[in-house]
Amino acid sequence: MIYIRKATLDDLAILLEFEQGIIVAERPFDPTLKDGKISYYNIEKMISASDVEVVVAVLDEQIIGSGYARIENAKPYLNHKLYAYLGFMFTHPNHRGKGVNTQIIEALSKWVQSQDIFEMRLDVYNDNPSAIRAYEKVGFKKHLINMRIGI
Template sequence: MTIGPAKLEDMEGISRLYKALNTDMSRLQPEMFRPAGEDGGFIRSVLESERDDLLLAREDGRVLGLALVQDKDTPPYSAFIQRRYTYLMDLVVAPGHRGRGIGRALLEAVKGWAESRNAEFIELGVLAQNEDAIRLYESLGFKDSRKIMQLDL
């Protein structure tokens, strides 16, 4: 398995992974998400961005996993300490390939990507019901820093 940046010719594999991710999210929070593919416009915008990247795990020419990373700065408010960080927007491994260390390898690649951009930390959001992902993140040293709460009306 290799991990490297995505290219336009990876669109089909990336779209397939986003469909799996959106299906999983709709199963965990059906009131918020629905199974859907990802349009090519969004993926193209990431590939063309100076501050975003899609890292892909590949094996035998197949895309098995992805991590969408963003280079960010804390907001320019006086109460915030100015810091550069990496936001992990999406992490997904193809359903038939989970449990093989692909997610862990992608997270190591995310760490390398963040370090190469002089990020001070990596931040991510995860659905509260996604216990497998939470266990993976915690096993790699991620910890709670904030809690997002919702009141349905």
């Protein structure tokens, strides 16, 4: 049975592997990423931060997924002061299609609500329809398209 728990510093090695898995998966969608090894997150700092909840999905004592919710200040013209930004969403390839991402989002949603925040947002690449479907399946809706041009 899969369960979700708060990440600890003991999980750091596998979480760093997951981060590289995310980067490998996203490289085809983002020509602006640097070549070579890069890092998106300071996972160690996030695990210890009070405004970030990092969780892991565990099956048979093995970590198979991850995600975080980070409290952010909303733009002053919005009808909410704070929101939670979700990121670091990763499920090990051997465990995709088992609802792991849904369980992670549900756990993060509970934490977000416990912080008296009722808005969650995330970014997903437009050219990644499987990720878009996964987020729509749990209730996310397309909201804004971020466009770019290299000049």
